[in-house]
Amino acid sequence: MCSLRSERPPHFIPNTVEIKKRFSLYFHKITRTTHSAALAARLTDQTTHRHDKNDSDKFQMKKIPVRHLKDSFFEDRFSIRAIEPLVANVDLIHELHRHDFYFILFIKNGNGEHEIDFVKHVVKDFSVFFIRPGQVHQLKLQKGSSGFMIQFTSDFYAPKEVPAMQVLRKVSNKNLCQLSEMRIEQIYLLLNSILQEFTQKQERYTEVIKSYLNVLFISIARQSYHPNKIPNEAKLYAQERLEELQDLLEKNIHTKKQVNDYAEMLSMTPYQLNAITKASLKKTVSELINEYIILEAKRILIGTVSQVNQVADTLGYDDPSYFIRFFKKQTGLTPEAFRQNFK
Numbered sequence: 001m002c003s004l005r006s007e008r009p010p011h012f013i014p015n016t017v018e019i020k021k022r023f024s025l026y027f028h029k030i031t032r033t034t035h036s037a038a039l040a041a042r043l044t045d046q047t048t049h050r051h052d053k054n055d056s057d058k059f060q061m062k063k064i065p066v067r068h069l070k071d072s073f074f075e076d077r078f079s080i081r082a083i084e085p086l087v088a089n090v091d092l093i094h095e096l097h098r099h100d101f102y103f104i105l106f107i108k109n110g111n112g113e114h115e116i117d118f119v120k121h122v123v124k125d126f127s128v129f130f131i132r133p134g135q136v137h138q139l140k141l142q143k144g145s146s147g148f149m150i151q152f153t154s155d156f157y158a159p160k161e162v163p164a165m166q167v168l169r170k171v172s173n174k175n176l177c178q179l180s181e182m183r184i185e186q187i188y189l190l191l192n193s194i195l196q197e198f199t200q201k202q203e204r205y206t207e208v209i210k211s212y213l214n215v216l217f218i219s220i221a222r223q224s225y226h227p228n229k230i231p232n233e234a235k236l237y238a239q240e241r242l243e244e245l246q247d248l249l250e251k252n253i254h255t256k257k258q259v260n261d262y263a264e265m266l267s268m269t270p271y272q273l274n275a276i277t278k279a280s281l282k283k284t285v286s287e288l289i290n291e292y293i294i295l296e297a298k299r300i301l302i303g304t305v306s307q308v309n310q311v312a313d314t315l316g317y318d319d320p321s322y323f324i325r326f327f328k329k330q331t332g333l334t335p336e337a338f339r340q341n342f343k
Contacts, residue, residue, distance in 0.1 A: 077101075077156035078209060080191070080198050083147045092141040098303065101153045102172065103131040106191060108184060110145025114138075116175045118298055118342075126184045128177045128220060134250065135175075136299050148191045156206075157213055167217045169243045183223050190216050238276045241266060245273065245285070249292045254316055257293065259285045294330045297323075301339045308335045 083105075086092050091112075105114070105128070112123035116137040121129070123141060131137055133154065159165050171177070179187070194212045197205045248265055256262070262285065263270045270285065277285050293315060300311050312323035327335045 077153040078151070078198070078206070080148060080150045080195050082195070083141070083145060083149055087141055087143045087145050089143060091143050092139065092145075094137070094139040096136060096138040096302065098134060098136045098299070099131060099151075100133050101151055102133060102157075104150040105129040105131075105139070105147065106150070106184075106187065107141075107145060107147040108188065110141060110147060112139065112141040112145070114140075114176075117295060118302075119175070121176050124178075126179045126181060128179060128187075130172050130175055130177070132172050132250070136303060148195070150191075150194070152213075157210055159214070164214055164217075166240060166243070167214075167221050169247055171217050171220045173243055173246055177220055177223060179220075179223055183219065187216065187219055190219065238280065241268070241273070241276055242280050245277070245288070249289065253289070253292045253296055254314065257289055257316065259289070262289075290330060294327065297327060297335065298338065301335055302342050311335060 083092070087110075107123055107125065107127040107129075109125050110123055110127075114121045114123050114129055114137065116129070116131060117135050121127075123129075123139075123145075157168070159168065190212055194209055194216075197208050197212070244266060245262055248262055252261075259270045259273065263273045266273060274285050277283050277288055281288065283291075297311060297315060300306065300314060301308075304311075306314075308324060309320040312320040315323065317323040317326075324334055327333075327338070331338060333341065
């Protein structure tokens with residue numbers, strides 16, 4: 001079972017005073033001692049990184065396949081297909097690759113293994129795997145499995161309404177969600193309706209598909225350990241800020257590595273942001289930043305044949321030796337040793 005929380009009701013839009021009041025109550029509850037924002041920033045920004053610069057596009061992924069949705073095949077930057085024909089007689093095997101689009105795998109019945117960003121997951125009945133653009137994964141699905149695959153680009157489904165975007169961020173931040181049998185049956189009805197719209201392509205079918213996607217993601221988000229528990233509004237606010245932070249880290253880790261950068265983008269102080277990550281993940285923001293740096297480093301090391309100094313440059317480090325020491329401190333291996341061990 002996944003622990004996705006129910007989203008805030010769409011009609012509830014608290015004003016600034018209400019948000020600050022609730023967060024203040026939440027903030028005092030989860031923090032036992034008071035420190036100044038300046039001291040917290042100094043304590044959490046202990047890792048020295050290169051100054052920001054927008055040159056990460058210098059690096060080109062040389063070996064790892066990057067899959068794109070081709071307009072000639074995937075009309076309107078979206079596709080859906082049943083997986084039964086793909087695994088009728090043979091296993092389905094996807095070698096290591098990364099996408100520039102969202103990929104969702106719904107398993108009604110099946111077995112296999114799905115490795116996402118170097119974390120192995122067992123494929124079993126009633127599973128949903130959600131891959132975000134930029135993530136790396138490899139899949140082995142045994143023959144005889146049943147389910148659906150959905151693929152769509154960010155410009156196909158990019159809801160402008162805040163509640164809908166929050167739901168997409170919520171469901172996509174967990175790579176695996178284990179559903180109940182009742183929930184998978186409800187979702188299957190939606191998937192078959194989406195497939196019908198995509199196949200028949202009647203007037204304004206893309207609008208219908210996007211509406212179905214809204215319902216689909218809400219249905220997945222409702223699956224939780226405590227589906228009948230009404231979440232505390234202050235905790236919902238903190239959860240939404242955490243999800244926004246994770247989204248910003250995924251998009252900016254090549255160029256921004258300081259706690260202050262992310263606190264500023266979220267209109268918070270470093271102290272407030274640290275309080276949220278400590279309460280939710282038991283980690284400081286600095287620790288979370290380091291995890292994202294290491295994850296992206298692993299993606300590049302495994303997916304390319306570039307030298308370690310090129311990897312360091314791509315991630316924003318002037319000094320390759322510092323990057324090597326940092327990587328070893330975080331993982332216990334040098335970058336090259338990690339690459340060789342993985343192979």
